[in-house]
Amino acid sequence: MSLQDLQNIPYGKKILELKNISLAFGGVKALTDVSFEVNKGEVFAIIGPNGAGKSSMLNVINGFYKPTSGLINFAGTDRKGMEPEFAAKSGIARTFQNIALFKGMSTLDNLMTGRLLKQKQNFLMQALYFGPAGKEEEIHREKVERVIDFLDLQSIRRTPVGSLPYGLQKRVELGRALAMEPEILLLDEPMAGMNVEEKQDMSRFVLTVNNEFKTTIVLIEHDMGVVMDISDRIVVLDYGKKIGSGFPQEIRNNKAVIDAYLGVSDD
Amino acid sequence: MIYKETGQYKSSYKSDHAIFPLIQDKVLFSTLMLIAFLVVPFFINSYWEKAILVPFLIFSLAAIGLNILTGYCGQVSLGTGGFMAVGAFSTYKIMTSFPDLNIMIIVLISGVITAAVGIVFGLPSLRIKGFYLAVATLAAQFFLVWLFNKVPWFYNYSATGQITVSERLMFGIPVTGATAPPYATYLFCLVLVVLLGFAAKNMIRSKIGRSWMAIRDMDIAAEIIGVPPLKTKLSAFAVSSFFIGVSGALYFAIFLGAIEVTESFDIMTMSFPVLFMIIIGGLGSMLGSFLGAGFIVTLPIGLKFIMVDLIGLSAVTAKHFEISIWGLLMIVFLIVEPHGLARLWSITKEKLRRWPFPY
Incomplete structure (x- = not known):
């Protein structure tokens, strides 16, 4: 399946x-x-x-x-x-009752974690970064930016989620689930x-x-x-x-x- | 006003995701690199080499390694000394077994061997966390040091139990052994640190780095979005041990030349100082690894200068003071600025952004 x-x-x-x-x-x-x-x-x-x-x-x-x-x-x-x-x-994606975000990471990085399963490059390519790994990052960044636009999260893109108010954290968590498509x-x-x-x-x-x-x-x-x-x-x-x-x-x-x-x- | 990002527009995700997105950072970094590669080699003498620059570079690597594991993946490790010893002894064994192999390749292979050992000792991390994992890595520390002491094969049955480096050339210039000129050892370490530093930064800003941080911040949520916990933790152990192994190899081959395992790679002489480096520098920060290493390497020199040369204390008293000042600094940092020197730097940047206006 x-x-x-x-x-x-x-x-x-x-x-x-x-x-x-x-x-x-x-x-x-x-x-x-x-x-x-x-x-x-x-x-x-x-x-x-x-x-x-x-x-x-x-x-x-x-x-x-x-x-x-x-x-x-x-x-x-x-x-x-x-x-x-x-x-x-x-x-299958989900959000949690008591927010389960990655508090030390920015909103953008939190949403990017939603794309982890879809990123295929191995860690050596990622260490090199030039070429395929960098391209892959950009492709997924674009998808994540769509979620950011949809949920109106532009202004907090770089903010560590731990310092966001509760309502926004809930929204970021929804965003992370949505980033998984x-x-x-x-x-x-x-x-x-x-x-x-x-x-x-x-x-x-x-x-x-x-x-x-x-x-x-x-x-x-x-x-x-x-x-x-x-x-x-x-x-x-x-x-x-x-x-x-x-x-x-x-x-x-x-x-x-x-x-x-x-x-x-x-x- | 000095450090403003106004007017710097990003028109692609690539430029937005660059390591140094701001032009000021780029200029600062390029200047540093130019000085490091083109100016320092001409002026370096053996005091600067042995006392400051080479140890700084080597400990930066170790700090990056430990920071990947502890700062980014959240797995506390006290086994740094043990893993550095693996790097050192691998280098020694490969060096003596294959006399013709290039020293750069030997150092990198030693890193790979250390990575494999790191994976083995990382296995318990799936079941145990926090303090308990710290104790498990402590076991690795004691076991590895004991192993290199007790099995004579590792030090080629030498009577003293010491391992000694032999001379190896790089482009016709000796980089190891007593005859190696200061600029050669310095450049050898610098090239490795720059290359591996970029590799680490690239991993951190890619998928694998985000998986590590996800595991660090909330492992249950990470598992549910599809991050495999065991694989991710082991990859952190492997990459971290690779860096620590390379730094151990350099510490032995380039810096000291001859070592005795219990003396050089003990928990007090190695594991704790590297842990202090990342705590003082900043957990989960590349810059912090360098700042912390620089701080810990230069602190004793600075203190000795102040206490012995300026105040006129005896060297022994100064040494005692030094240890207390270390402890005091640790406490002060943990209370005042738990995010370390890297955080102080980002506060300074924020201030510079607005200067001369208060807000």
Whole structure:
């Protein structure tokens, strides 16, 4: 299975299916028998209370955790789990709940790390730099500059990301994932801790990525307003179990989801 | 106003990604290079050679090596002395086994051998981090020094356990041995330092350097974007050990000529000073490696000049003071400027950019 095969899947058909995934750390069951599928080109949200297993689910998808049981069907092939490097090569990129940027490096270098897997020159050529290695750097720099333009990061290109404000760091992290030109983008709480304007910006970026680049997006978010507005379909987890799934409207009226997570408004 | 980038437009990514993107840096660097290659060789005498320039160049290489591993890849190492000893003894063995081989090639092969040894001792780095890795590299230090002491094959069964360099020519001029003129040894080291310095800088600004820094800053995130941790860490160990091995080879063949392993490559005489160099110079900075090496090499000379020649203390007392001043400086640097001399330089540049205006 290659990136090419992924790109050949028609939009709206399933690109990723999780079959009866269970994940346990010793006696702690993080996920129990969770199944859902993600279609190509949609915005798919995973919601649920804290500790429901949402982040673990993303870690399973991008190969950081191996599920204790269950299968992941990725672009038509069943597998028990993936290596992170393989997942990254196959076009799965992600951002983290608590920002995982490379703090000592500049914004530009952080985004350039997103291109690492696509750079092929060996280290001796890089040490020489003249010729092929230098050319390769320029090609990837150009791709990264497009991401910089798209996310409006021009002014902080040379700034070490450790000194950037939180909202910008979140944006740089999205940029790093986008620089990988992923087919599936996993976003772990991209709007956590942001104010209304930053949330609006971020929602717009997510929607543009989805519309323009046709990237499939799997997202975890706690802001129900945002989730209901931008997602095509939603799955709800609670204590590691799936308690509901469907279109936003269905989720809003789902009794189990309301009891476990959404709650009832007073009016 | 002196150091402004105004008016210098970059119209290609290539020029933007150059090692010295600013014209002022280019001029400064070219001037330094011209002086180093065209002026110094005519004026160098054996005092400048033996006391300052050659040790500065050799320790710069060692500092670059350790900086790649510790500053850029975040793997703390205390095994510098041991790896330098590998470089030195490789040079000695190759030299005595193949008398006709060119000294430059011998030095580079010694670097490659050290790189291989570095990879072996880098293997634990996948499992252990930080202090624990430092202790593991400490084991490498003690093991290697012990090995070169205990196995007579390494010093060709000589009675003293010393290894001694024999004369080798480069373009008909001796660069090793007692008869080598100061300018020859100096130029030999300078050429290596300049070439390898550029190689290091190029690696750092390319894919491999970004992989190292990614592993240093957050290894989990690095793994998820597809940086293989083991391969990356081992590549840092290999490249770093290559530099340290070459510097060890030069230290033996060019600088001292004859060494005894426990005396020259001990942790206190070698591993710690090189670590101090990169801490004082600046972790994760090429410039810092040079500044740190220059500082540590010239500090004892400066202190001796002040204390013995100006104040009139006895040489022994001055030596004691020197050690305390070292320790004091380390503490001061760690508290006041943890990013080292390289950071001071970039602050100065920033000031010069605005001078004479306050902002």
